[in-house]
Amino acid sequence: MRNILVTGGAGFIGSNFVHYMLARYDDCRIVVYDKLTYAGNLDNLLPVQEDPRYRFVQGDICNRADVEAAVRAHEVDTIVNFAAESHVDRSIMDPDAFIQTSVYGTYTLLEVARSLELERYHQISTDEVYGHIPAGQSSRETDKVEPRSPYAASKASADLLVNAYHVTYGLPITITRGSNNIGPYQYPEKAVPLFATNAIDGLPLPVYGDGRQMREYQYVGDHCEAIDLVLRRGVIGETYNIGTGVEVENLDMIEVLLDALDRPRSLIRHVADRPGHDRRYSLNIAKITALGWEPDHTPTEAIIKTAAWYRDNEWWWRKIKSGDFRQYYETQYGERLRAAAAQQ
Numbered sequence: 370m371r372n373i374l375v376t377g378g379a380g381f382i383g384s385n386f387v388h389y390m391l392a393r394y395d396d397c398r399i400v401v402y403d404k405l406t407y408a409g410n411l412d413n414l415l416p417v418q419e420d421p422r423y424r425f426v427q428g429d430i431c432n433r434a435d436v437e438a439a440v441r442a443h444e445v446d447t448i449v450n451f452a453a454e455s456h457v458d459r460s461i462m463d464p465d466a467f468i469q470t471s472v473y474g475t476y477t478l479l480e481v482a483r484s485l486e487l488e489r490y491h492q493i494s495t496d497e498v499y500g501h502i503p504a505g506q507s508s509r510e511t512d513k514v515e516p517r518s519p520y521a522a523s524k525a526s527a528d529l530l531v532n533a534y535h536v537t538y539g540l541p542i543t544i545t546r547g548s549n550n551i552g553p554y555q556y557p558e559k560a561v562p563l564f565a566t567n568a569i570d571g572l573p574l575p576v577y578g579d580g581r582q583m584r585e586y587q588y589v590g591d592h593c594e595a596i597d598l599v600l601r602r603g604v605i606g607e608t609y610n611i612g613t614g615v616e617v618e619n620l621d622m623i624e625v626l627l628d629a630l631d632r633p634r635s636l637i638r639h640v641a642d643r644p645g646h647d648r649r650y651s652l653n654i655a656k657i658t659a660l661g662w663e664p665d666h667t668p669t670e671a672i673i674k675t676a677a678w679y680r681d682n683e684w685w686w687r688k689i690k691s692g693d694f695r696q697y698y699e700t701q702y703g704e705r706l707r708a709a710a711a712q713q
Contacts, residue, residue, distance in 0.1 A: 370488060370600060372398045374445040376430050376478065377452030379403035381555040382493065382547075382589055384413035386451065389593040391417055400424045400443045402436070403452070407693065412685055413554040430474035436481050446488040449596070450478055453493075453524065459558070459697075464519035471523035472530070479534045487541075491600055492531045494546040496585070496612065496650045497521040507653040510546070510608040517645045528608070535606045543603045545596055548612035548652055551675045552589035557686055558697065561586070561672065564623055565679040566686050568632040575702045575709075578642035580620035583649040585612040588671035591664040598662050609660075612652035617668045625669055629676040640705035 373390070377383040378401030390397050399417075403409045405427055417423045424443060428435040430452045439445070452474060454467040475492065482490040499508040500515035514529075516522040534540040551561045564574045595611040603609060620637075627634055666674065679686060690698075 370447045371396060372400070372443055372445045373447045373449055374400050374402055374440060374443070376402045376448065376450045377409070379405060379409040379411055379413055379425075380451060381408070381413070381552075382550055382592065383451035384410075384554050385552060385589045386449070386593045386596060387414065387417060387423070389590065390597065391420055391422060393597070398422045398424075398443070400426060400439060400445060402426045402428055402430070402439055404429045406454075408556040408558075410554070410556075410689075431469060431477055433477045433480060436477060437485070440481055440485055440487070447491070447600070448478055448482055448487060448489070449491045449493070449600070450475065451493045453527075454520070459520075464523075467519050467523040472526045475527040475530055479530060479540065483534060483538050483540050489600065490531070490534075490540055490542045491596070492527060492542065492544045493596070494528050494544050494608075495521065495524050496546055496548045496610070496652050497647065498525040498528060498546060499650070501647040502649050502651045504649065507651040508610065509653045510610055510656055517647055532606075532608075541605045543599050543605065544608040545599055546608060546610050546652070547592050548585035548587050548650060550589045550592050551586050551671055553675075553678045553682070554685070555589075555675075557690055557694065560619070561622070561626065561675055562679060562686070564626055565630065565676045566690060568627055568630050568636055569680060569683070571632070571636070573638040573706060574623060574636050575638055575640045575706055576619065576623065577640060577646060580618065580623065580637075580639065581648075582619045582646065583616045583651070584619065584622070585615060585650060585652060586617055586622060586668040586671055587611070587613045587664055588666040588674065591666055591671075594665075595657055595662050598660055599657070602660050607656075609657045610652040610654050611657055612654050613664050613668055614652070614654050615668050616649070616651055622668070622672055625672045626676045629673045630680060638706060638709045640702065640709045
């Protein structure tokens with residue numbers, strides 16, 4: 370595993386994985402393959418752009434000829450697939466792109482990996498494939514998937530395809546399912562960067578419903594370390610949950626974030642909930658910890674560290690929030706915020 374194609378490598382988790390791998394391994398070569406949709410951002414890769422071990426190829430994972438050309442040109446032996454439309458709210462508004470990228474795109478990558486007999490194919494998945502988890506339970510890798518949003522369904526479908534290629538064709542695969550990641554370079558449609566950047570500007574924080582949804586917030590660097598471990602020591606054909614084992618209510622997350630940024634809690638605005646909003650995710654992470662991994666950050670530490678990054682890196686997010694993001698924000702939250710204000 371020396372030449373790795375990182376699909377979606379200009380996105381949030383993918384770019385952090387690129388930084389991690391190049392910093393850790395002198396003999397590692399990374400080819401980022403990214404379509405550069407709204408969430409793909411070459412600014413995320415500025416710290417490595419002069420590294421001779423890094424290359425960037427713009428392309429769509431749904432285009433088999435282009436993927437295969439990149440794999441051949443750079444003598445790729447491993448594909449790590451981060452490429453996905455990743456926001457539940459957007460999947461509710463427009464599910465088509467999610468099916469195309471996560472399902473057909475994954476199929477295309479699997480076909481390339483199979484036809485060229487690559488050393489490894491690794492799929493980045495999510496805890497959301499398990500659906501809502503009742504109190505007192507935690508999802509194991511062997512549990513059935515019960516996705517409840519188009520985003521989660523597209524990711525679950527991809528997981529099933531990946532497993533099928535292992536069973537049917539003997540393709541050497543692994544899958545990791547991560548809990549909610551936070552950290553540098555996360556597009557500010559997601560809760561933590563949205564709330565952090567709004568709070569910095571003194572804007573209201575639109576909190577879905579009662580804000581009592583339970584999540585495991587993990588620092589993206591910890592997630593990247595766990596992915597690397599699975600690539601090197603994970604069992605072929607297996608799936609691994611990656612999380613913290615610690616649940617946090619969204620309201621608690623917001624209060625930690627506001628305190629870290631020295632902003633008042635009066636910025637919190639409860640707005641109409643999203644359709645089919647899962648109340649709770651919880652991962653059993655015994656399988657990954659048995660490989661010798663544990664997170665370096667607690668959820669609270671991850672939230673504080675993430676809030677500080679957005680406070681200190683306005684150069685990165687201000688130009689994002691001044692562009693097309695404004696239309697998305699108005700579509701998603703404008704009426705919700707106005708209705709909440711009218712009820713005060």
